[in-house]
Every structure is written in C-alpha cells, then in structure tokens.
Amino acid sequence: MNELDHCYRILGLEPGASLEEVNQAYKDLAFIWHPDRVPSDNSRLREKAAEKLKEINHARDQLRLARRKGHKPTAQTTRSPSPAPQRAQYTPPRSQPRYSQRETTAQSRSQSSSQTRTPNPDLSGADFRGVDLKEKDLSGRNLSHANLSNANLSDSFLHKVNLQGANLEKANLFRANLFQANLNQANLREANLIGADLSGADLSGADLRGAKIGSGDRILVKLTGANLSGAILPDGRIHA
Template identity: 60%
Template sequence: MRELERYYRVLELQPGATLEEVNQAHKDLAFVWHPDRLPQNNQRLQQKALKKLKEINEARDKLRSLKTKKHRSLNNSSTPPKQPNYYKPSASYKPPASPQKQSNNSAPYQSSPPKQPSPPKQPSPPKVNSDLSGKDFSSANLSNKDLSGRNLSYANLSGANLSDTFMHKVVLRGANLSGANLFRANLLLADLREANLRSSNLIGADLSGADLRGADLRGARVRSGERLLVKLIGANLEGAIMPDGTVHD
C-alpha cells in the first residue's frame, strides 16, 4: 500500500486518482523533465532528468496496470491492456560528456518554451465623460448613479431625482439644483459654491466637508420638526443663504 501511495506522489496526485488523471499527470511531468528541454552541457541536470523520467514512467505503468486489471475484473473482459508509450529522449539526444571533455566554447542548450496562443483582445471600456459642465439634466432620473469627481458646474439639474446618488467631490459650482431630490445623496467634499439649492430636498444628504459658500438654500428641506437631518460636519457655509432666508456669517 505504501508503494502504491509512492506512485501517486511521484505523479503529484492524490490516492484514488482516475486513469485519465494519471495519464495527464504523466504527460505533464514528462514534458517538464524531458532532457531535451534542459541544457545539454549540464550533466547534473541531465542525470536528474533521466532519473525523474524513469520514476514517472514506472509510476504511470504501475498505476495504469493496476487500474486496468481492476476494470477488467469488474467488466469480466479478456481484452489485454495497451502497452504504455514511454517518454524517451529523442533519437538525436546524446548523453552529455563529462566536464573534463566538454569544450570551453560550448554554449548551453536553450529550449524555447512552447508558444501560447494570444488571448483574444478585450474591447476597451467606453470612456466616461467627466466634464458635464453646463449640461441640461433638468427633471432627469439620476437616482443611485455614481457622479463622483464629475464636473457639473453650471449644469441644469432643476427637478432632477438625485436620491441615493454618490457625488463624492463632485463640482456643482453655480449649478441649478432648485427643486431637486437629494434624499440621502452623498455630497461629501462637494463644490457647491453659488449653487442654487432652493426648495431642494436635502433630508438624509451628507454634505460633510462641502463648500457651500454663497449657495442659496432658501426653502430647502433640511429638518423634520426641530431635528436637523442633514450632515454638515466641516462644511463651509460662509455667505450661504440658509433655508430660513438668513445669511450665514
């Protein structure tokens, strides 16, 4: 049983591997250790390769014979098993000379690896236009879109649905957002200088770190009763017109 396990280890397989797996493992390892693929003037590697080939052929022969016999006994077949095709050095292969007889001018044999087929070229993804300044998106449905980092300065977004939209570091300077739905929109570090946010819905929006200098927020929804429901941590509100019409100092 230990000898059988050794054959599986030689072929780098788990015990119980199928005949197809045995044949494939033998083919792969014989290709790796074939002497013709190694430098002809390296006697140590050549001898090691020949030893490996012998072990690989023996392991395949033993496992194949065992599995064929088992298959025959189960199927009560008298068909004799086919003789295995061993990997042997090519007819032109000559054992390396001893180091004393080798010429100093001999160059090591380099075997080029088999060429792999080139993978099919994948189509390039379409380029996303980051400059949307001055565009008309009035009443557009942009809910759940990712507009982070886009330039939407002076764009018309009046009445647009921007709920749950991701607009991290978006540029909305001078943009018209009057009546827009910005429910739970992420406007972290957004540039909203001089933006028109009149009558917009800002409930649940995150304006942390946003630049709101000179923005007009008159009539914007930011509270539920006395509770402020907009994140304004670190936001710059200098000169902004607040929802109640007062100008922030």
C-alpha cells in the same frame, strides 16, 4: 466554499441572491467603506478602507460576470460537489496574419488611445432637468453650471463632485453622498436635502431658501466641516 459563495458572503448575502440584492448590498457597503469618508490624516484607516472597497468591488464584479454567463447559483447547488475536472484537449494554434511594421505601430497606438480615453467626460452646463439619477455614481464629475432642477438624485454618490453654480432647484437629494462636494454659488432652493451627507462640502454663496433639511427643529443633514460662508439659509437668513 467556492469563489462565488465567498463573493456572496463578502456582500453579506446568501448564495443565490438576486442581482438586485447584489447591487443594493454593494452600494450600501461602498458607501460605508469608501476611503473618502475616512479623515485624510488617518492613513492607516484609509488604507484599510481602500482594501475593503477593493474586495467589495471584486465580489460584485464576479457575481455580475457569473450572471452574464448564465450561471445562477443557489444555496442548494453551491453545496453540491464540484464535477471532476476534464482533460484539456490540445488545439493547434491558428496561423496569425502578418503585419508590416507600420501597421503594427498604428494598431498599438490605437489600442493605447482606447485604453487611456477619459472615462468621466466633462458634464459642465449639461441639461439634466427632471432626469432620474437615483443611486447613480457621479463622484468627481464636473457638473458645474449644469441644470439639475427637479432631478431625482436620491441615494446618489456625489462625493467631490463639482456643482459650482449648478441649478438644483427642487432636486431630490434624499440621502445623497455629497462629501466634499463643490456647491459654491449653487441654487438649492426647495431642494430635498434630508439625510444627505454634506460633510466638508463648499456651500459658500449657495441659495438654500426653502430647502428641506429636517423635521421641526431637528436638522437631518450632515454638515460636519461644511463651508456655509455667505450662504442663504432655508429661512432666508444669510450665514455669516
């Protein structure tokens, strides 16, 4: 079994699966194996989950890279024998330009700066009204006081996100992962929370009036360990 076949197997796919299938399989497995979903006091399982997530990330990245290079393996082609390796031909090295000590130092600083640039910019107060953010990974981002009213956040990854004071009125949070999210004083009126994971989230003082949380008497939102102190519940009652 070659490396690409192995990557497909890790994601539970047959060789030759489409890029869309690869992305969906990755999201499903990353949701299951993310270390933040394991209790913090179980270091052994958290370490195991981290290794599994690393393996899943590597498989996804290798398959995406293969697609970008135009390699589209199928179950038939991946079983064919690999061609005999060709001898590498020697190419003389090109002469390198000479830099002064000052230029070399400046170049090194520039490269270091680009490598340490913050990958997740501050999004506090951002305007995302009605924006389609389905399946987006916003984990750990600062979205405090952002306007996300009517936004589509279904199946999104929002664990440990800061949504303090954010406006999520009528937002679609269907099956969103809000594990340990900060929703203190957030506006969640008429938001769709069915299937959302709010385990360990801080919902203190949040306004949940009219929010969709289930069907009939059945609550379909995961609230294990969530803080609802002072929150206005969907029926208008204030949680003690």
